[in-house]
Amino acid sequence: MFDATLVLIVLVAIHLAGAVAVYLTRQESLLTRQLNGIFGIAGGVMALILALIGLQRNLPGSGSTVLLSLEGVMPFAPLEFTLDRLSSFFLLLIAVVGIPVSLYSIDYMREYVSHPDQPGAHAYNLGLFGVAYQIFILSMILVVLASTTFTFLFLWELMALASYFLVVFEHRHRDTQEAGTLYLIMTHLGFVALFIGFMLLSGPALVGNTTLSFSELRISALALPSTQRDIVFLLMFIGFGSKAGMIPFHVWLPQAHPAAPSPVSALMSGVMIKLGIYGLLRITLDLLGGGPGWWGGLILVVGGASALYGILYALVDHNLKRLLAYSSVENAGIILLASGAALVFWSAGNTALATLALVGALYHILNHGVFKSLLFMGAGAVLQSTHTLDMESLGGLIKRMPWTALFFLVGSVSIAALPPFNGFVGEWIILQSLLLSLALPSQGAHIFLTLGLGALALTGGLVAAAFVKAFGISFLALPRSAQADQATEAPRLMRWAMGINAVLCLLLGLLATLLLPALQGISRAYLGPDQPTVGLAISGLEVRTGTDFGSLSPLLLGILLALLALIALWGLRLAGINELTRRSMTWACGRFTLSPRMEYTATAFANPLKRIFAFLYQPVRALTIETPGASPHFAQDISYRNPVRLWFEEYLYGPVARGIVWLARRASLVQHGSLHLYLTYILSILVILLVLTRG
Amino acid sequence: MDYVAKFLIAVVQLLIVLGASPVLVSLIRRLKARLQGRLGPPWFQPYYDLAKYFQKESVVSETASWIFNFTPYLQFVCMLLIALFVPFYTAMLPLDATGGIIVIMYFFLLSTFFLALSGLDTGSAFGGMGSSREMTIAALAEPTIILAVFSISLVANSTNISTIILRLGSDYGLLFNPTHLLAFAAFVIVTIAETGRLPVDNPTTHLELTMIHEAMILEYSGRHLALVEWSAWMKLFLFLSLLTNLFFPWGVATSLDLLSFVAGLVIFAVKLTLAAGAIAFMETILAKVRIFRVPELLAGSFAIALLAIISFYVL
């Protein structure tokens, strides 16, 4: 119906035209925001079409025909783009997240226009935002289509830079600048690893070849000695893992996400970190074509550790967006865990289970994209309305922003993997794949997989606790500050955008069986054919795993839930229960009034778990009580701080950064500032060079 | 199985959980009263309580939102849904293929999630405290549940409950497998924690500061309270049914004939009576532990569950 090449050309044209058009408009006008949103949506629709073409055509996993080859754009190598199964899936993710986020950004970005009633507030340049935004989405779309090393690395870097400019959009805040710098450093450390990795991967093909297409790499990778393959894997794991937010390279996530404008946080968390997973899958499944069992084991263990670490820190963080960022670390961990399990199964020769685990990972990628962008959009709506993300000054928003609250609740329930929403189906498949690991003969794999299962299980309960806190403290009860009290509902387009994602959360949960066969097809394209009777089988509305091992029918569960609700309501009505409701004050033991200061706080809510996991958090308790008079019983001011220890920041990055600063100080000795001294340097260098060249 | 039989079994499951859960609670209360040297409440006291709550008006806090009114109904429906998957007297459950034991556990978590939200909803400090504690315990109990389930599914090679019971019931040797026994021990501790019994939580406490589950429902009244209480009783009933039938699947009907159904019902009643007796006995001789001792208990159960799995691989 559509020609894929044509769609791709239109897509690129839309985003480029969008970038130009947005820049040419008056930078504070409504038109700027509208154009940015419309071009974003149009590009997203094109990406969706392209993804559907790719998924429909049953493309092979690799080596399909080149979609587009652009000679001469870059001086020394052509840019090549290919559509295959994995690319199609990630295009789908970009489109499904990108379209609502672009819609959302139209109303959200008015935040940055200077208000006539606030003359002191600086406006930001929305035109530049639009340019970076269009390029960012375009580079993400193209990076999953890239089929040569050069194209891939070029677009990967473009994506990193575009997202950097988006992160530092609110450049007048010092925190934002610092977060941006940290992001830039981390992403480039990752890039270095990737660069060396790709060079090592290409091996002998590297000489005199600037294109290094993926099809060449597939061949050269086979010839590599196993040590070199291991090194390549490790470098790629670090490079892509740092983008995906796995520990210990996650440090930029909790800084950059809260600093960026909310649509950007939604895109970065919903899509960009998944591209790290994309890279890892592309390398391990496709280019390297699998490896020894410890590759998968390593990914699984690091994934499990990331999941636990992320959720434990989400639990004690009270900045709404930082909480969500830590939760992204957690979800990236779960995805890595499932991908690692898939590799373990694959290397053990059990394709059926590998397919099951990989389908779980892919489905979780899509689900997380949907609900995490929903949650970030919700947090953005809260920020726009109250100008704070500190949960200790929020509260009562469910009455002031009912729609936002509902959508945020849907996101929270989905991310906590509760039925009948989408998170549950993904988690169910991953759990099933781990539970079925008994089929493996190796004892070592059992230990890995059992540990993974334990981590996943522990994570599951903590996520529920963290999101009861996130939703309950921010949206329920009484507002804890004047800003929260005066909050108003989000504008129409933002509500629509969140509504789309909320509905998607439900649909992806109930109708999972419609999408899972496609994911199964993707997995088979890379892992090879499997036997559905021992792995994953989808029949009608039912998902089955193993041989009579587990089965799930999400739609039937949803129908049963609705049916039982109707029967229960009808039965209670029939029984003639008293349906009178009287409104009264909250029971507070007969107190005169109920003030927000009597409410449970986020700190208090998380405190039991903080104490239980004190060996990890090592919280520092600082209590100061100021008493003006001689009596210690009349406190004027009590301040209580209980920060947790950030292990990696403190013990890994801290010493490294201090070491670099120390070295720089030593090196600065030569920078004396005296012109005479510099002339002496030049002279002595000249003499040395002359002496050296002479011999 | 024809559709009429399937439908009837489903309806009977619902009627059992609705009708028998108050009796189970009453049984525990009476046994406890006897152990304390009292007579205890009448047999049908929980029914009288429910009938009365349903006839009273509901007082709802001005601070509360729709979540507060919605939660009791959601909880009630969740428990009814779970009842369709938990075997009481027969393993021939019509909807077994819809979801296994993992689905059950996540529906329990769904109802806990919303109950914790409604505890926060009224803005009362007690509610928040209850929610915080409930989620802490739920978060720590969750891994044990999953690992215990894992052990069972290792032994029976399935996560679908009917299949588990059919397989375990056909080979009693599996029941005395160390993995199975260790998983049983872990599951017992989790059952106590999840259903809010001593020594984790005291269901009869009047002191707000010692409450967990009760603190969240302090604000409920009238029909809402009736639904919340009923759901809590059903949860206890369902957990005890799971515990007894998964680990001691004797007598659970595995065929569709009336005799085995009647026998199944009688044996099920005996099993639950024994479980109720054990709970009553334990609640009489044990005191509630400090909230920060509970994690040690749950960590212990986690370790037992992990040991169960390791023993499966090693032995």
Next chain:
Amino acid sequence: MWDMIRKIRQVGILTEPLPPFPAEYTQQDPQVELVGGELQQRTRILLGRSLHIRQVDAGSDNAAELEIIALGNPYYDMERFGLHIVASPRHADCLMVTGPVTRNMALPLLRTYEATPDPKIVVAVGDAARDGGIFRGSYAIIGGVDQVVPVDLYIPGDPPTPLELLTGMLIALDRYRGKSSRRE
């Protein structure tokens, strides 16, 4: 633990063979059973055999509380009549108010009354709750409970015995019946 089990066994031997209404109880204190039995009849009709009580201390000297606590011990065991003390006024059908109402407790008492769902009854327990008792005339108190909330029944005594309390509940339920029929 073994000590406790031994003790349970000893006590258990005493109570277990008893019929639903223990002979020993009636022998020692025949009135308890009589009153309690009648009370059960009334509650059965009026509140579906279940009466949940919230105790409110409006400034009491704790004498009445001690007697109320005694209602729950194995000797009186009010649970067998469907009477139960609850932790929140939201769960309650009956407020048992003790003590003279002090100025600071007047509003909390009113709040508790408002917090209790209808239909409900208020029982003022003890002389002090009726009119201030020995504290009458003090600047610190408002007076009896009826100065703040409508009272359905006074149970006199300083403090009333548990038996008197149970007797009082019966009369309270009579009042309650009149109240609810008026409403209908």
